[in-house]
Amino acid sequence: MPLSPEQQAEIDALRGNPQPTLRTVAPGMEKHLYQARPVLDHGFVRVIDYMGDDAAICQAARVSYGKGTKSVQNDEGLIRYLMRHWHSTPFEMCELKLHVKLPVFVARQWIRHRTANVNEYSARYSILDREFYIPAPEHVNAQSEVNNQGRGDVLQGEEAARVLEILKADSARCYDNYEAMISADGQAGLARELARMNLPANIYTQWYWKVDLHNLFHFLRLRADAHAQYEIRVYADTICEMVADWVPAAYGAFEDYRMGAVTMSSQMVECLRRMLKGETVTKENSDMSAREWREFEEVIK
Amino acid sequence: MPLSPEQQAEIDALRGNPQPTLRTVAPGMEKHLYQARPVLDHGFVRVIDYMGDDAAICQAARVSYGKGTKSVQNDEGLIRYLMRHWHSTPFEMCELKLHVKLPVFVARQWIRHRTANVNEYSARYSILDREFYIPAPEHVNAQSEVNNQGRGDVLQGEEAARVLEILKADSARCYDNYEAMISADGQAGLARELARMNLPANIYTQWYWKVDLHNLFHFLRLRADAHAQYEIRVYADTICEMVADWVPAAYGAFEDYRMGAVTMSSQMVECLRRMLKGETVTKENSDMSAREWREFEEVIK
Amino acid sequence: MPLSPEQQAEIDALRGNPQPTLRTVAPGMEKHLYQARPVLDHGFVRVIDYMGDDAAICQAARVSYGKGTKSVQNDEGLIRYLMRHWHSTPFEMCELKLHVKLPVFVARQWIRHRTANVNEYSARYSILDREFYIPAPEHVNAQSEVNNQGRGDVLQGEEAARVLEILKADSARCYDNYEAMISADGQAGLARELARMNLPANIYTQWYWKVDLHNLFHFLRLRADAHAQYEIRVYADTICEMVADWVPAAYGAFEDYRMGAVTMSSQMVECLRRMLKGETVTKENSDMSAREWREFEEVIK
Amino acid sequence: MPLSPEQQAEIDALRGNPQPTLRTVAPGMEKHLYQARPVLDHGFVRVIDYMGDDAAICQAARVSYGKGTKSVQNDEGLIRYLMRHWHSTPFEMCELKLHVKLPVFVARQWIRHRTANVNEYSARYSILDREFYIPAPEHVNAQSEVNNQGRGDVLQGEEAARVLEILKADSARCYDNYEAMISADGQAGLARELARMNLPANIYTQWYWKVDLHNLFHFLRLRADAHAQYEIRVYADTICEMVADWVPAAYGAFEDYRMGAVTMSSQMVECLRRMLKGETVTKENSDMSAREWREFEEVIK
Structure with a gap:
């Protein structure tokens, strides 16, 4: 996922220009801003903006005039109480905006989380880049024999090689033909909104995705879970690390009462x-x- | 889009078995129930269930005990007033559940309408059918020269033929390879959640889609519009016909105050x-x- | 909560008029349709319409052509699996529409559940009835000493009598003055949208409320819980009984994996x-x- | 709406402490942060936090790596295009968090806008302040004779005086009795969750309210409209002024294509x-x- 020099320059320009604000600043998140954290072979997650921090959760829960904080310890206790007792609205008072580059088949799972704002790169309007997800050999698995929607052992030898060969060859051919169809060299050139249908689901797309912390936790609980498909789990894992730096108390409560918790019938x-x-x-x-x-x-x- | 004999038998069984209900019944919609209306080359829309009718809109607007109707004429006047003055909540009191078969690139646009309920056929869990959208020759257009996200003239002659040839050949090859990769004949067989990434965006998927009438009208206004991509517009057009039979007064108001209306700055x-x-x-x-x-x-x- | 003879006649007319439908019919719910189940002293819940049943949940989960049922037992197993593993979308495929009469302070809690459709009786447009919630003596409790948002022991003797006296007298006086202010007898008559501000929070309002089964279960889990305020809990309890008759398998799974379940950190x-x-x-x-x-x-x- | 000295001190502390951030800063909004803008007799609106600015709308629309801006003029053209053609998602990429103090009957209208996050001061948990909305004489109007949900002429003389007298007296008495019922002086003290039902709808409540710019514009279009009730319109008008300072290009487009626009059937x-x-x-x-x-x-x- 090497950024182009222009892209890196744009990111550097944004990171080189701190400005004063009266808003809540979360130092743990400032360090992530704009940086592209690589995920899979060509994907990334980068933080574009955030609103709030641990104290803002408490401030909203107390509907207070000022920072609403008596002490960091008090705040942590309140946050753990809110999480344990399913008081979701204070967590909705924090917001995160990400720029994500991801394969289309991952995007199709991701978008099922409806309570979020999305702007996706438009393949009606623009031409997609020649970038496809080809799994690393250690992530090419057989169908699970016990779980209809899961993976079994890593494929070995010839079978693994054949799979990777197919994925690469079909991606390349489909993209070549995509380019050939839209080309205006000596022909009219097929409409982009039609040509895109020739591209397989491992092509990369990009979007801006904005979500509140409560709904983000819901996403992370499902997608950072051991049963989630590996290719979306790595995005969720990456976001978990960012959130842990952003709102450490809320993230700790999330780990104890959601990720690491168990619901007993x-x-x-x-x-x-x-x-x-x-x-x-x-x-x-x-x-x-x-x-x-x-x-x-x-x-x- | 020929249904298999089993599928047709299931539909016939459902249509052959009327039962008494005390609920509101919309005769115009009963005739559509379960029937698969063909759209594109392999797609369809069929009504699985509905709730409410024109009178139910008025009954909710009046929060009434009974049918809430003085006369059909009164109801129509009220519905037109509600539509004209953007009173959206009474229209939310009707609900429609559809079964839709559609190409993945259409599904990706469709799903952006977030206020709806969706169950999609899972390609992690199941094997997709070998069905791909190949446009009819009269719908293979050049990129528009005036509109970055639109189509221009229909492609002609050799170029058109080449495009159709590519779409068919790449679909077939990708599907052959998909099948080969997941096959357990003499090999472990790639996990379905991985193999699906080799399939292009013109493959068909299916889902159950449930939406209230207000949000459906919003969908139809955008997707039955002349600027919408042809391949989603035909679905919207088909749904429009069903809605006109279901809630004729509301649909008439929608045509006058939304579809045929103009917003002037x-x-x-x-x-x-x-x-x-x-x-x-x-x-x-x-x-x-x-x-x-x-x-x-x-x-x- | 005695209905007026006109209201009862409207309900009887609706219940006396079964019509044939091809849609899914849930016999357990038909018997509730339109009936007003009394709640508190003047409130009620009545079912206006419903969509789907247990089989419809499975049909959507399987994205099937027909009823999608192999057997009732299979369906129940699938429903329990879906509930246990937080697959929420199939439950969203059922929908319930209620007519509820409830005190304003209960309505203010209820409306915080955002994923629902609501039409409330408008006190800008219409005149509210003289009906106030006055708790039964056994539900007049002291402030809890251990829980800042809960109740302690039932108030006794003189204190209880005084509380009830105040609630009745203030309600009556406020309503008398509301009527006096809007009266056009010998005066212009205050606008209803202003006069309503004189009415206390125990006055009754009414609304049509429509929600899908997944979001209804979420509402019931929070509001039928022992920690919910008594006055909303009785509405939730009443709805629980209706849902148990409507979708018995889903309701059983809800009891085992939500209401009666425990989340362990x-x-x-x-x-x-x-x-x-x-x-x-x-x-x-x-x-x-x-x-x-x-x-x-x-x-x- | 005089803030207490402690509240003012908390606000001053927050405003006296700028910190560096790498995020987008909107200078026009920084000046509003934390300040309480008075509305009605005891209400206010104050900005607690914001995310994004005009450039952020364009950046999201372009899914770009950097600021996404070629020039301010370009950005304005793009924003006007997006607004005119109902592209709502880029506007969802800006977010605003407000602290609002408002009468309960206004809060009941406001909360009907569901796509927002809310934390309200809890009258189950805490004791409400003795603050009631009493309209200024020039806002005490008769019922409209042409519009069932509107106001006519301002009330005059004795009738106006009587109305104001009633509103003041009933508010005072209800609050006195509320206090008397919850008092633990020589009695057990009624639970707060019950006592609150004696308070009329002109009592003030408070909440934190967070919303994205698209949904905020929808709120403002309906609530800053001439047909909205005066008491909510003044809140909307106040927010309009803040938004005009925050995202001037988007606000200008909103004025031209929404507020000042007309939909013709x-x-x-x-x-x-x-x-x-x-x-x-x-x-x-x-x-x-x-x-x-x-x-x-x-x-x-």
């Missing part, structure tokens, strides 16, 4: 209580399906 | 007033940009 | 694992705050 | 064309209802 809670009293509980006397029992065992082991 | 209104007083107004004395003046002339001519 | 899960291994875990060695430890003890006891 | 456009050709068009040969004709005449005169 009423049946699971009942079994737990029996086990803690010393009773031997098995799948047979648990009132759970086989699948739920397996999920339960994973939690308590 | 304060500058345009000012010019109009001067013209109606007999003054000669030209681009030069209009206080409009060249582009706005052109748009103004289109309206009043 | 990463610290809690860690403690649990230690306890199940036989270790003695106390607040001191738990890495939890006093408050979290108390919440943990409540779950496992 | 297909019938109106048809009449216009006939009139411009010299034809005499009257209500009778216009194909419009009496009401629409009146609205048409207002526009063109």
Whole structure:
């Protein structure tokens, strides 16, 4: 994902020009601003703007006149309380704007999170770059045998090589033909809005994506999860690191009460209580399906 | 878009089984239920369910106990008033659920309308069918020379033939390779969530899409518009016909006050007033940009 | 909450007129249609319309052509899986429209659930009825001493009597003055949009409220919870009963995986694992705050 | 609306402490930050934070790496184009966070704009202040005789005096009784969540309200409109002044293409064309209802 010299120059110009503001400033986030953090082979995430910090969450929760902070410790306690008890509105008072470059098949998953603002690069209006996601060999996996929507072992040898060969060759040919169709050299040139249909889903697109912290946490919980597809998880992981620097108390609460938390069904809670009293509980006397029992065992082991 | 015999049998079974309900029934919509209306070469739109009718809009606007109708004529007057004065909430009280089959590049535009509910066929979980949109020759156009995001004249002769040949050949090859990669014959078989990235944007996908009437009208205004891309416009046009049968009064108001309406800027209104007083107004004395003046002339001519 | 004879007649007329439809019909919900279920002293909830049933959730999840059902048992298993794994979109494919009469202070809490459609009776346009919520004596509680936003013991004797007396007298006086101000008898008559400001928050208002099942479950989880204010909880409880009749499988999954479920933080899960291994875990060695430890003890006891 | 000395000190502290940031800074908005702009007798609006400026709208529309600006003039042209053609997403890339103090009956209208984030001062948790909106004599109007949801002439003499007397007396009495009921002096003290129901709708509440620029423009178009109730219009007018300083190009486009614009129905456009050709068009040969004709005449005169 090497930026062009012009792009890097634009970023440097923005980073070289601090200005005074009266707004809340989050020093941990200032260091990320505009920098392109590489993701996958040609993608990136970069922070374009942010609003608020940990103190702003508390200030809104208290509907206060000033900073609303008695102490950092107080604020952290309040934030943990708000997260634990599903008070979502104070977290909505922080906002993040990102510039993301990502393969189209990842973008299609990402866009399903509706409570966000998006401006995508238009392939009706502009010509897409010749950049395709080709997975690294260690991320070319077989279909999972136990999970219909998951991956199994890494492909080996000839099969892996053949897959990578196909992905590269088809991308290249489709793009060559895209270019040939829109070319105005000696022909009228196909409309871009039509020509784009020849491009496969591993081509890269870009967008500006703006979201509040509550909805961002929801996105991260689903997409940084172990069951998310690897290619979107790496974006979520990258954003997690940025958010940890931006709002450390909120991010800590998110880790404890969301990412690292477990929801136990009423049946699971009942079994737990029996086990803690010393009773031997098995799948047979648990009132759970086989699948739920397996999920339960994973939690308590 | 020939349905398989099984699919047609399922539709026939649903259509052959009327049941009594106490809910509002819209006879104009019952006739569309479950039928697949063909769109493009392999796509379709079919109504899965609906809630409400013209009277339900009025009933909600009046927060009434009963049908809320004094007469059909009264209802139509109220609906026109609500539409004209941007009272959107009564229209939100009707809901439509569609099953749509559409090319991925159309789906990508469509999904930008965020206030709707969507369940898309999952290519992580399932294998996509070998169905690709190949435009009819009369819809293979050159890039517009005046509009960066539009089409110009229909392509002719050799160029048109070459474009169609490319689209067909690349689709076929990409799909062959998709199938080869996921095959478990003598190999592990690539995960479906990875293999799908080899498929171009003219492959068909399907989804269930549910939306309220207010947001549907917003969708239709933008997508049934002459400036919308042809491939999404035909879907919008098809839905328009269904909506006209479902809520004729609301649809009529939509046509008069949205689709066929024109928004005039304060500058345009000012010019109009001067013209109606007999003054000669030209681009030069209009206080409009060249582009706005052109748009103004289109309206009043 | 006695309906007027006219209102009851309108409801009877609607209930006396079944019509054939090809849509999904949920027999359990048909019996509720239009009936006003009393809530509090003058309030009610009544079902105006619904879309979908348990099978429709599965049909959308499978993006299927027909009913999408292999068997009721299969459907229930799928629904429980979807709920357990936070697949929210299939539940969004069901929709409910209610007519609710409720005190203004309850309406102000309710409206904070933004993902819903609302038409409220307009006090700018119309005159409100003289109906105020006066709590039953067993629901007049003292401020909680442990919870800043909760209730303690029921008020007794003279204090309870005085409270009820005040609520009744102030409501009556405010309404008398509201009527006097808007009266056109021998005076111009104050605008209704101004006069309404004299009415206290226990006056009843009405609205049509339409919501999808996913967002309804979210509402019910928060508002049917033991920590919700009693006056909104009784509305949520009433709606729960309706939903249980409408989509029994989805409602059962909601009870097991949401209402009756417990979210355990990463610290809690860690403690649990230690306890199940036989270790003695106390607040001191738990890495939890006093408050979290108390919440943990409540779950496992 | 005099702030307490502590509140003013908190505001001064925030304004006295500029910090460097790399983010976009809008100098026109910095001057408003934290200042409480008085509205009505005890209300205010103050800017707590903002994200973006005119250039940020263009940057997002272009999905660019740097500031995305060629020149201020270019940017203004692009912004006007985006506004004229209903491209809403670039405007969503700016965000505003306000602290607002407002009467409850205004808050109830305001909250109907759902696409915003809100934290309201909780009367379950805290005790409300003794502050009520009492209209200035020049804003005490009679019910409109032509518009069911509007005001007519200003009330005069005795009637006006009586109205003001009632509003003041009932507010005072209700608040006295609210205080008496929650008092713990010699009694248990009624729960705050119950006591609040005795307070009339002219009591002031406060909230933090955060919204993107597109949705803010929608709010302003409806609420700064001549048909909006005076008491919410003054808030909208105040916010308009702030927005004009923040994003002058976008605000100018909003004035020309939204606030000052007129939507003409297909019938109106048809009449216009006939009139411009010299034809005499009257209500009778216009194909419009009496009401629409009146609205048409207002526009063109």
